[in-house]
Amino acid sequence: MQIVETTNEGLKRAYTVTIPAQTITAKIEGEVKKIAPQVRMPGFRPGKVPANLVKKMHGAAIHQEALSTTIREAMDKLVADNALRPAMNPDVSLGEGYEEGKDAELTVSLEVLPVIEAPSLDGLKLDKLVVPVAEEQVDEAVARIAGQQQRFETKDGAAEDGDQVICDFTGKLDGVEFEGGKAEKQPIVIGSGRLIPGFEEQLIGLKAGEERVITVTFPEDYPAEELKGKEVTFDIAAHEIKAPAEASIDDDFAKELGLESLEQLKNLLRGQLEQETAGLTRTAMKRSLLDQLAAGHDFEVPPTMVEAEFAQIWQQLTHEAKHEEDPEAALKEIEDEKDDYRKIAERRVRLGLLLSEIGQANGVEVSAQEMSMLVTQAAQQYRPEDRQRFMEYVRNDPMMAAQLRAPLYEDKVVDFLIEKAEVTTREVTREELQAAIEADADADSEAKAAPAKKATAKKAAAKKTESVEEAPAEEAAEDEKPKKAPAKKVEAADDTVEAPAKKAPAKKAPAKKKAAAKEG
Structure with a gap:
């Protein structure tokens, strides 16, 4: 096999690959020997059909299978011999003049992942804005429960x-x-x-x-x-x-709820309130961390990865815009700032590559047990009879598995970086914490289109800039194999967009509403 590099510009590579005819012929002969024992033909005992008759009966299919296998092996060799890390699946085309018995001339073009120097983790400084839970808040929560009871x-x-x-x-x-x-x-x-x-x-x-x-x-x-x-x-x-x-808020009231005492009820509610604000605290820390990483690293990213990421963002935006009160105006609004959203996609890809590099350099990984839990949780979105089929689908589709793995992988890398950072804890009010999050969003020059806009789609896009979930490079960098995640449920803000997953089972349908005096 002959490989000639024709392009080497930035992250773009192109090659011509010549596969000798005899290599393909040998592969065909191997296929014939493999299937011959299963071929049945009148006048011949099972497994005794001559090879020339097998080729005559199944020649086209055997040749196609042999050619496909040979091309896949040639691509593996091309990647290995040139130490390539493809960003996406290479574009491979077979010369128009090819026919059986001739050399196969391939034209291959692809983009490779950039070489990223291991980022220094020194100097990361983060503010941990903590909202203490006041006793009045706990009492109000108890009173709400009493009102519901x-x-x-x-x-x-x-x-x-x-x-x-x-x-x-x-x-x-x-x-x-x-x-x-x-x-x-x-x-x-x-x-x-x-x-x-x-x-x-x-x-x-x-x-x-x-x-x-x-x-x-x-x-x-x-x-x-x-x-x-x-x-x-x-x-x-x-x-x-x-x-x-009138409800008596005492130990007896707590016991009616299945608890031992009023104090236990208050402790549970206090923990819930702390958990609510802990999510906002982490959002603020994560955004600050990603902003620091983005500011300190500016390297070329593969255009095809940016386009794939932009396509997901754009699908989200247009879906949301079509459900606005004035869809035409909402669509025009996002169209006017299309370039801003492309920059958002580029930022996400760059951060995804960076987090992947950090994660791999420091041994961050998603365990088999964690992956199993992710698949099981995702399967709950489907009807009971389809859940097993979905789990098999994920096991057999590396791209779908990568999609499920990526958000958890990102969170684990972010948690690792937070542990390495110099963290200063400050007590603030909930309003101050929310204001800090919004101020960070306003200060992000690459997400200027997102805050304080009328269209819901823009709010969703703003949220997407804060996260690099489904980090596009995580799987590609890990295996040095090109992967492109299929369309899926994309999370943004608190809303979701349902996009088709290829051949995945249909999700369970909502229960039909029963006509009654109750409204809705």
């Missing part, structure tokens, strides 16, 4: 706003009962807003043992098609009227 006591007299009415009701459309519109001894809290507009208000004044007919109109956006915008009646029969009882 509202108890009611039977009362005499008519129902008032805030009272609970225990009643039977039967809904009728044009005098005929409709499905989902009937209940017995249903507790309804007047003013809770859980039922369709006008229902609860018409229960005011109702007494135990009293019957009443009310008229309501279903909303135009009600899920049940046959009830949208329709005026219906409900026959009401009240069994009992209850007034809200």
Whole structure:
């Protein structure tokens, strides 16, 4: 096999590869010997069909398989002999004049990963902005739970706003009962807003043992098609009227929740509040860390990786824009700043390569057990009958596995860097912490298009600039093999965009909403 380099400019490489005809012929003969024992033909005993007849019957398929195998082996040799680290799958084309019995002339073009000097981890300084949990916040959280656990006591007299009415009701459309519109001894809290507009208000004044007919109109956006915008009646029969009882926040209240004491409940709530702000604290530290890395490293990145990353960002943006109140204006807005989003993609790729280099240089890795947990968690998004098929799909598709692994890999590298950094802890308010995060976003010159814009898509893009999740280089650098992740569920801000994963099982469908007096 002859390999001639034709281009070596920056990260671009190109080669011509000549595969001798005899190499392909030998591969064909090997394929014939491999399949001959399985070939059946009238007049011949199993496995005794002559090689020339096997080739006559299956020649085209055998030649194609042999040629494909030979090309794959040639690409492996090209990569190994030239110590290449492809950024993406090489572009390989076979000369138009090729036919069986002739040398195969290949044209190969690709981009390689840049050589990145191991970054120095000295001098990293981070502020850890911690929000202490005030006792008043804990008390408010306890009070909210007490409000949700509202108890009611039977009362005499008519129902008032805030009272609970225990009643039977039967809904009728044009005098005929409709499905989902009937209940017995249903507790309804007047003013809770859980039922369709006008229902609860018409229960005011109702007494135990009293019957009443009310008229309501279903909303135009009600899920049940046959009830949208329709005026219906409900026959009401009240069994009992209850007034809200004042909740005693004490150990007995905590025991009703399955805990040992009120102090235990407060400790649990205090931990939850601390966990909520801990997420914001880490976001601020991570953004500051990535900004420091980005400011200290400016190397060329493979254009194909940038384009692939930009395509994911652009898909997210256009999806969000199409769901805005004014889709045309939102699409125009993101189109006007397309170059800014391309810079965001370039920043993400550069940071991804940098984090990958740091991770590999310092032995950061995702264990087999962690990977197994990731796959199991991802499988929960699918219907039970499809989960095993999804797990097999991931096991057989390195690109999909890389997608699942990348966010965790990134987080582990970030945690490693935070441990190495000089960290100064400061107590701040939640408002000050949020302001610090937003100020960092505003100061990021490559994400100027993101903050304080009207379009939701832009807010999503702003969030994407803070993270290098699915770090594009992680797998390529690790294996020195080109990988390109297929489209997937891309997380940005608190929203998700569902994109097709090739041949992955369909995700479980949401449960159908049942028509009833309850709205939505």
